[in-house]
Amino acid sequence: xxxxxxxxxxxxxxxxxxxxxxxxxxxxxxxxxxxxxxxxxxxxxxxxxxxxxxxxxxxxxxxxxxxxxxxxxxxxxxxxxxxxxxxxxxxxxxxxxxxxxxxxxxxxxxxxxxxxxxxxxxxxxxxxxxxxxxxxxxxxxxxxxxxxxxxxxxxxxxxxxxxxxxxxxxxxxxxxxxxxxxxxxxxxxxxxxxxxxxxxxxxxxxxxxxxxxxxxxxxxxxxxxxxxxxxxxxxxxxxxxxxxxxxxxxxxxxxxxxxxxxxxxxxxxxxxxxxxxxxxxxxxxxxxxxxxxxxxxxxxxxxxxxxxxxxxxxxxxxxxxxxxxxxxxxxxxxxxxxxxxxxxxxxxxxxxxxx
Numbered sequence: 001x002x003x004x005x006x007x008x009x010x011x012x013x014x015x016x017x018x019x020x021x022x023x024x025x026x027x028x029x030x031x032x033x034x035x036x037x038x039x040x041x042x043x044x045x046x047x048x049x050x051x052x053x054x055x056x057x058x059x060x061x062x063x064x065x066x067x068x069x070x071x072x073x074x075x076x077x078x079x080x081x082x083x084x085x086x087x088x089x090x091x092x093x094x095x096x097x098x099x100x101x102x103x104x105x106x107x108x109x110x111x112x113x114x115x116x117x118x119x120x121x122x123x124x125x126x127x128x129x130x131x132x133x134x135x136x137x138x139x140x141x142x143x144x145x146x147x148x149x150x151x152x153x154x155x156x157x158x159x160x161x162x163x164x165x166x167x168x169x170x171x172x173x174x175x176x177x178x179x180x181x182x183x184x185x186x187x188x189x190x191x192x193x194x195x196x197x198x199x200x201x202x203x204x205x206x207x208x209x210x211x212x213x214x215x216x217x218x219x220x221x222x223x224x225x226x227x228x229x230x231x232x233x234x235x236x237x238x239x240x241x242x243x244x245x246x247x248x249x250x251x252x253x254x255x256x257x258x259x260x261x262x263x264x265x266x267x268x269x270x271x272x273x274x275x276x277x278x279x280x281x282x283x284x285x286x287x288x289x290x291x292x293x294x295x296x297x298x299x300x301x302x303x304x305x306x307x308x309x310x311x312x313x314x315x316x317x318x319x320x321x322x323x324x325x326x327x328x329x330x331x332x333x334x335x336x337x338x339x340x341x342x343x344x345x346x347x348x349x350x351x352x353x354x355x
Contacts, residue, residue, distance in 0.1 A: 049111065049112045049113065049114060049115070058114065061114055061115060061118055062118065064118070065118040065119075065121060065122055065182075068099070068122045068125075069122060069125045072092060072095060072122075072125075072126055072129065076088060076091065076092065076129065080148065080149065085133045085134075085136040085137040086133075086137055088129065088133045089130060089133035089134055089137060092126050092129045092130050092133060093126075093130055095126065096123050096126040096127070096130060097123075099119045099120070099122045099123040099126070100119070100120065100123040102116075102119050103115075103116045103117070103118075103119030103120040103122075103123060104116065104120075106119065107120070107178055113178075113180070114180075116178070117178060117180030117182060117183070118182065120174050120178060120180065120183065121180070121182050121183050121185070121186065123170075123174070124167065124170045124171050124174060124183060124186050124187075125186050127163070127166050127167045127170045128152060128163040128164075128166070128167055128190075129149060130166075131162055131163045131166045131167075132149050132152065132163055135159075135162065135163075141159045142158055142159050142161055142162060142201075143157070143158040143159045143201070144159060145159070146159035146160055152193075156196045156197055156199075156200045156213070157197060157200060158197050158198070158200045158201040159197075160193060160194075160197045161194060161197050161198065161201070163190075164190040164191070164193050164194035164197065165190075165194065167186055167187065167190035168187055168190050168191060168194070171183050171184070171186055171187035171190070172187065175187075179238050180238075181238050181239050181240045181242060181243060182243065184231075184240055184243040184244055185243040185246075185247070188224060188243055188244050188246070188247030188248070189247055191224065191247070192220060192221075192224065192247055192250070192251050195216065195220040195223075196213070196216055196217065196220065199216045211259060211260055213255075213258075214255040214256070214258045214259040214260075215255065215259070216255070217251050217252070217254055217255025217258075218251075218252055218255035218256055218259070220251050220252075220255075221248045221249065221250070221251030221252025221253070221254075221255060222248070222252055223248075224244060224247055224248030224251060224252075225244075225245065225248035225249070225252060227244055227248070228241045228244035228245040228248055229241070229284070231244055232245075232284070241286075242286075242288070245286060245288050245289070246288055249277075249288060249289065249292045253277075253292045253295075253296065256270065256273060256296075257270075257296065257299065267300060267303060268300075270296065270300060271296065271297060271300035273296070274292070274293040274294075274295075274296030274297045274300070275293065275297065276293070277289045277290070277292055277293030277296070278290050278293035278294065278297075280293075281293065
């Protein structure tokens with residue numbers, strides 16, 4: 001049995017993100033220790049929820065969450081003429097409360113942390129529709145009427161900022177209560193939208209479109225990626241950085257890809273930046289960067305194939321030869337890596353000064 005102070009210190013580790021709640025519960029189970037709810041665990045008792053990984057249960061979980069977010073975030077918004085702002089406000093608020101209540105029950109009482117966390121995320125995902133309905137009902141907008149709710153996901157408009165700020169606030173309030181990385185997905189997207197809409201307000205004399213819009217997206221994406229790097233450093237037990245990186249890459253890569261290239265040199269620089277994303281993926285050990293980098297490189301190769309070397313029969317042959325060189329170069333590197341490592345380590349030891 002653990003002493004009371006040790007048990008309390010372990011619970012503090014969970015709050016700081018050094019341990020997950022499932023890891024803490026396994027410790028309590030092994031030691032037969034009462035958990036934070038005062039119930040007794042016994043070694044050998046199975047955890048009710050399967051381990052979080054790529055398995056059928058997790059696929060069903062996330063598919064259910066996406067169906068909920070689609071139903072109430074997109075399809076319910078299309079029924080505006082039928083329900084009106086008051087009706088949609090009532091429906092979305094009731095379901096948000098339901099998601100929050102069931103999520104709390106599953107997460108804290110039943111220890112189904114993934115199922116509960118996803119329902120909490122659905123609750124946060126309802127906030128933009130709730131705020132939009134409330135603003136439409138009262139006729140209060142930061143600027144002019146922004147259009148239909150569907151336009152929130154398509155058009156930049158300063159009147160969306162209250163919805164985005166409310167979503168960010170809701171996500172961080174819930175994050176203080178539970179440790180669930182997927183909650184950062186709606187928060188990161190809201191931050192992305194917020195930055196674009198704030199730029200629209202700041203540059204109100206010139207509509208934010210074209211090249212300027214692309215540059216804002218690039219800068220915002222870089223900021224989000226820096227935040228993701230910071231979260232990767234401070235979060236040990238839970239991977240908070242994944243969804244932040246994904247939102248940052250969508251903003252950065254999307255803006256970069258939509259930016260006018262200004263000739264072949266610009267397109268070549270675009271390819272080099274995407275190669276840089278693959279290099280960064282090795283440094284950070286994040287496959288997401290490699291995926292976006294690969295898409296950019298293939299886009300550039302497609303441009304070369306269909307525009308620059310359209311009538312050159314040797315271009316595909318050259319590409320294939322380059323691919324073979326890359327594969328064989330990787331093989332050669334792996335064969336000689338151990339030998340280089342020994343030589344490099346010996347040089348370092350020889351040059352090291354004795355104290």
